Amino acid sequence: GAGVSQSPSNKVTEKGKDVELRCDPISGHTALYWYRQRLGQGLEFLIYFQGNSAPDKSGLPSDRFSAERTGESVSTLTIQRTQQEDSAVYLCAITNGTSGLHEQFFGPGTRLTVL
Amino acid sequence: AQSVTQLGSHVSVSEGALVLLRCNYSSSVPPYLFWYVQYPNQGLQLLLKYTSAATLVKGINGFEAEFKKSETSFHLTKPSAHMSDAAEYFCAVRGAGGTSYGKLTFGQGTILTVHP
Numbered sequence: 001g002a003g004v005s006q007s008p009s010n011k012v013t014e015k016g017k018d019v020e021l022r023c024d025p026i027s028g029h030t031a032l033y034w035y036r037q038r039l040g041q042g043l044e045f046l047i048y049f050q051g052n053s054a055p056d057k058s059g060l061p062s063d064r065f066s067a068e069r070t071g072e073s074v075s076t077l078t079i080q081r082t083q084q085e086d087s088a089v090y091l092c093a094i095t096n097g098t099s100g101l102h103e104q105f106f107g108p109g110t111r112l113t114v115l
Numbered sequence: 116a117q118s119v120t121q122l123g124s125h126v127s128v129s130e131g132a133l134v135l136l137r138c139n140y141s142s143s144v145p146p147y148l149f150w151y152v153q154y155p156n157q158g159l160q161l162l163l164k165y166t167s168a169a170t171l172v173k174g175i176n177g178f179e180a181e182f183k184k185s186e187t188s189f190h191l192t193k194p195s196a197h198m199s200d201a202a203e204y205f206c207a208v209r210g211a212g213g214t215s216y217g218k219l220t221f222g223q224g225t226i227l228t229v230h231p
Contacts, residue, residue: 031217042119042205042221043159050217059218091159095217104219106151106159 003029004107006092012113016081021110023075023092031095033104034067034077038088046090049075082114117142117208121222129230134178134193136225138206141187148189149207149219150180159205165189176200201229 003026013019025032031050035043045059049069060066064082069075079086089111093104122137140146150162163174170182176199180191189206206222 033218035219035221040124040223042121042223043207043219045218045220048217056218093159103149103161103164105161108158 003096004092004094004105006090006107006110008110009108010111010113012115013082014115015084018078018080019082019112021077021079021090021112023077023107025073025075025092025094026096027073029072029094029096032069032075033093034075035091035093036088037091037109043091046077079112082112084114087112087114117146117220119206119208119220119222121206121225123225124223125226125228127228127230128196130198131195134191134196134200134227136191136204136206136227138180138189138191138222139187140189140206140208142208147209148180148182149209150174150178150189150191151205151207151221153203153205153224155202162191162204196227196229198229198231201227203227
């Protein structure tokens with residue numbers, strides 16, 4: 001997607017391990033979002049950051065999930081004690097000054113597989 | 116609260132035929148509506164958006180969608196399908212205000228297959 005990279009592109013882990021997923025957005029973005037896409041399902045909102053406001057965490061499915069954003073740049077999504085149900089593609093998206101909140105630009109995603 | 120329903124998880128058309136992908140929404144506030152496309156092994160790309168201007172919205176690659184408030188629908192159409200249109204399509208809604216501001220709610224997706 002325009003101005004968003006994610007790493008790793010694929011992650012395979014064992015049940016119970018912690019994982020950290022990274023989103024590198026273009027500088028100057030106005031908001032950053034995390035979504036989850038489970039197989040055969042639509043995208044589920046997880047969390048979003050905008051400016052210095054407290055993040056909206058209302059979509060996080062459990063307290064095993066957390067996310068941080070460093071300044072107005074890199075964001076990391078951490079899943080502790082992974083479960084098989086966490087297997088999904090995790091997508092990061094941003095809005096920028098031009099689009100306002102009308103268009104979200106998505107990264108390529110991280111495919112997480114929990115064995 | 117907001118939600119999106121896409122009717123038909125799979126749609127198959129012949130090349131040159133009309134494409135119609137259905138989307139119905141519910142929203143407690145005036146909605147902004149979006150169609151995204153996801154090609155195999157690629158990220159989501161915005162096709163078009165409705166943000167309370169013209170109800171008939173034209174997007175990229177010849178797609179268009181019409182916002183019909185009375186029917187709470189935002190169906191995606193293309194007059195003539197091309198093989199390159201084969202992809203998964205997602206309809207999404209975002210509230211223009213309230214607690215849902217900024218968050219997209221997606222439908223389940225519709226996989227479009229185009230036959231030669």
